[in-house]
Amino acid sequence: MGPRANTLGLIFKDDYILLEEQEGKHSKGTGVFYRPIGGTIELGEKSQEALKREFMEELGVEIIVKRYVTCLENIYKIDENIGHELTQIYVVDFKNEDLYERETFTITEGPYISRAKWMLKKEILSDYYVLYPNGLKELFLNGKIDV
Structure with a gap:
């Protein structure tokens, strides 16, 4: 299987x-890990449009792509399987500002159900938490992502 294009x-x-x-x-072991919302870019789909579609499919919400x-x-290994992702990263806002008041969100992707929650940025950047994709934590720590 070749590289996968996705957007977060x-x-x-x-x-x-x-x-x-x-x-x-996951590539760092077994247990809890965190990642931004998003998913696979379909063939012929622009990454921004894929991101809007993924938020609608997974959370049922509309977003505004800011930048x-x-x-x-991200090249990683789980057991003996190698994965390769090319991930487009965007800063986005909820279209409905009332959504910022929610503490958690249910994410539905086919039969798989998980949740999203607000994490304190300085905590998620600590060594205690596993954040994917690989390299995202470094973007924060090196000041490449500033909000």
Whole structure:
């Protein structure tokens, strides 16, 4: 299988960032990990449009794409399987400002259900939490993402 193109949206509220919480095997072991909301870019689809579609499919909400941040290339290994993602990163806002008052969001992707919650940015950047994709934490720590 070749590289996968995907897109992720960073939503901020004060000193918090909205992240999906997942649990399972990942490239750093097994357990809980976090990632921004988003998903796969379909063939013929622009990354911004894919991001809007993913937020609608997974959370049932509309977003406004504020700005492009960068593309991260994430090559990782889980067990003996190698994964390769090219990830377009954007800063986005909820179209409906009332959504910023919610503490958690249910994410539905086919039969899979998870949740997203507001995480304190300085905590998620600590070594205690696992944040994906690889390289995202470094973008924050090096000042490449400033809100």
